[in-house]
């Protein structure tokens with residue numbers, strides 16, 4: 001196992017964890033606070049802070065306001081996933097046994113096993129990929145260079161005893177299938193890529209792994225990231241043999257980047273790939289006519305196909321996934337899925353003291369984010385339930401959380417109550 005030197009460690013912690021964890025903690029915190037109690041501020045503010053905790057509570061000026069909420073004991077309409085999400089409820093699905101039961105795999109990287117990390121933007125993927133290259137007991141271990149300051153990522157090689165790559169990971173192989181390649185791109189590309197490598201003569205078993213995240217938090221995190229200048233315009237959006245054209249997916253911005261974009265501009269751009277990003281990146285887009293403008297299906301039909309495909313893939317084609325919000329439990333599930341593979345460090349969401357941005361949005365804006373990400377919300381509710389049921393099946397206890405979703409049976413009726 002590689003233990004980074006002290007200096008590199010410090011930078012690693014600062015860059016990777018600060019970006020991810022602080023934003024994550026703060027937004028989760030704000031999110032639930034906002035959802036359960038309403039928000040003071042009209043519009044939004046983006047602020048800088050040098051620490052989280054009590055100061056933040058004061059900065060936000062949290063106020064308890066009454067608002068409408070769903071009374072699940074009522075006998076009205078049937079609760080759907082979006083309403084459940086808004087009220088911090090989780091509808092329990094009936095899964096087939098085969099989808100709940102995690103069949104452990106004895107990972108043999110020297111033979112056929114290959115791990116493919118699908119990295120959805122702003123889901124904790126950078127940290128996850130770093131842990132996979134730096135903090136596991138895998139033999140032979142990955143070899144990583146020291147992190148160079150203005151070069152914010154690890155550069156590693158992860159090779160088996162025959163010198164063959166065994167993991168598609170940004171830090172190791174780079175983006176071999178395009179920047180933040182999605183399921184459609186990866187499944188189309190990995191085999192070809194491996195075959196093009198020298199030294200590659202083996203049967204390969206691909207194991208897809210990924211993280212997902214609360215869709216509203218993720219969307220806002222992406223907005224803040226784009227605000228800071230990220231574009232991902234190198235994404236290929238490859239599907240059915242070609243990249244999406246500019247006519248199909250126009251850029252939302254004219255000049256090089258979208259730095260400084262306001263929330264309104266960000267959410268107003270109809271071709272913004274941040275909308276329902278998780279669903280799109282986990283689906284087989286070929287089934288919903290890719291990005292084609294001349295599809296004979298309606299948008300609604302394409303959306304439903306995409307969502308069903310993303311759910312099926314997550315359930316059946318991924319050996320492992322975890323919501324970022326449950327990463328501690330996810331790490332255990334990972335280790336029980338890939339036998340003989342364990343992490344030497346825990347991923348957690350703790351207190352970090354680094355300057356970063358966070359957002360305070362009004363309830364109106366939260367609602368807009370929900371409306372624009374309905375597919376991701378439905379996917380996330382489904383996936384979270386599947387994940388929690390898998391944990392239960394594997395006897396992995398769930399750590400108590402302040403804002404645990406309440407689990408309710410499918411078909412539950414509700415009524416809206418205004419306090």
Ligand SMILES: *[C@@H]1O[C@H](CO)[C@@H](O)[C@H](O)[C@H]1NC(C)=O
Pocket residue numbers: 107108109110139140160161
């Ligand atoms: C792969 O081979 C190396 C060298 O023989 C060995 O040390 C390592 O334990 C093997 N890894 C696995 C997962 O079998």
Ligand SMILES: *[C@@H]1O[C@H](CO)[C@@H](O)[C@H](O)[C@H]1NC(C)=O
Pocket residue numbers: 264265268
């Ligand atoms: C966003 O769209 C809304 C509704 O179409 C419009 O009222 C608003 O002016 C737009 N805002 C920006 C910044 O484009």
Ligand SMILES: *[C@@H]1O[C@H](CO)[C@@H](O)[C@H](O)[C@H]1NC(C)=O
Pocket residue numbers: 187284285286287
């Ligand atoms: C995606 O869908 C297309 C069209 O049905 C199919 O040919 C292809 O095998 C699918 N890809 C995966 C990875 O399931």
Ligand SMILES: *[C@@H]1O[C@H](CO)[C@@H](O)[C@H](O)[C@H]1NC(C)=O
Pocket residue numbers: 292294295
């Ligand atoms: C849609 O356009 C693509 C090219 O973008 C073309 O190959 C295909 O035949 C068209 N399909 C229909 C139904 O017109």
